[in-house]
Amino acid sequence: MSLIDTLAEARRNNDYQAFIDAVPYARFLGLTAGLVGDELITTMRFGDHLVGNPALPALHGGTLGALLESAAIFELLWRAETIVLPKTITLTVDYLRSGAPVDTHARGIVTRQGRRVTNVRMEAWQGDRGTPVATAHAIFLVMRG
Amino acid sequence: MSDEELRLKMVRGFSQNVPHNRALGMNIVEMGQREATFELPYDPKLVGNPDTGTLHGGAITALLDGCSGAAVFAALTDLVPIATLDLRIDYLRPAEPHRAVLAKATCYKMTKNVAFTRAVAYHDSPDDPIAHSVGTFMVSTKAGRS
Numbered sequence: 001m002s003l004i005d006t007l008a009e010a011r012r013n014n015d016y017q018a019f020i021d022a023v024p025y026a027r028f029l030g031l032t033a034g035l036v037g038d039e040l041i042t043t044m045r046f047g048d049h050l051v052g053n054p055a056l057p058a059l060h061g062g063t064l065g066a067l068l069e070s071a072a073i074f075e076l077l078w079r080a081e082t083i084v085l086p087k088t089i090t091l092t093v094d095y096l097r098s099g100a101p102v103d104t105h106a107r108g109i110v111t112r113q114g115r116r117v118t119n120v121r122m123e124a125w126q127g128d129r130g131t132p133v134a135t136a137h138a139i140f141l142v143m144r145g
Numbered sequence: 146m147s148d149e150e151l152r153l154k155m156v157r158g159f160s161q162n163v164p165h166n167r168a169l170g171m172n173i174v175e176m177g178q179r180e181a182t183f184e185l186p187y188d189p190k191l192v193g194n195p196d197t198g199t200l201h202g203g204a205i206t207a208l209l210d211g212c213s214g215a216a217v218f219a220a221l222t223d224l225v226p227i228a229t230l231d232l233r234i235d236y237l238r239p240a241e242p243h244r245a246v247l248a249k250a251t252c253y254k255m256t257k258n259v260a261f262t263r264a265v266a267y268h269d270s271p272d273d274p275i276a277h278s279v280g281t282f283m284v285s286t287k288a289g290r291s
Contacts, residue, residue: 090236
């Protein structure tokens with residue numbers, strides 16, 4: 001089954017995890033996703049392989065960037081009327097504090113939906129959502145082909 | 146071994162011991178005075194689109210972040226802790242399946258508090274990039290001083 005078909009079926013079944021599990025890199029990071037109220041929240045379960053600084057310890061910046069990018073893509077795929085795999089054009093991550101060795105949550109919010117490109121801003125947090133560990137914004141190409 | 150060689154050897158050892166770099170299978174190809182070249186071998190576990198076998202953008206992000214950080218370490222006169230402030234990545238074309246991705250980063254400006262980097266990810270030549278990034282790093286972080 002193609003990725004698009006897997007996603008279509010996951011949406012029909014309201015089973016987002018089935019789609020995430022179809023992406024090898026999402027499994028490698030330990031991502032899970034689910035609706036909390038109206039919000040699609042993506043969670044990166046902590047694992048020792050995500051550590052960038054073993055002395056602190058702190059998450060590798062790349063893992064937070066990947067979580068934020070994934071949260072944006074999942075948001076686009078979940079809300080889109082017709083499913084097109086978004087292509088990331090540009091991603092900017094602001095690292096606000098070091099990521100503790102615990103689960104990290106992220107959410108993407110579409111700020112502009114165009115015919116060709118979509119702008120999304122994202123935030124990632126651990127315990128307290130009011131003090132995010134990282135924020136980001138990204139632009140995606142959302143055309144077929 | 147000169148001080149310079151010793152310092153670069155320490156940076157190399159440090160980067161190789163980062164758990165996430167090891168989990169990704171990253172290799173340090175070359176360390177220069179304010180430059181670093183890393184390699185990310187192709188691995189099916191890092192695929193973003195199973196239909197095409199293309200690597201996930203997140204793996205490229207981690208490669209560019211790690212390589213840029215190493216370039217900052219290579220530019221420091223003392224090995225003090227650093228922290229990424231921001232990183233912007235432009236994805237120019239997909240990485241080709243079953244091929245390693247290289248990243249070459251340069252710390253092109255070092256100030257008392259902040260270091261500035263640019264980096265490219267590529268297969269064959271930095272002139273034919275897969276992704277381009279610019280980053281800023283805080284030098285000597287509070288966490289490191291305490």
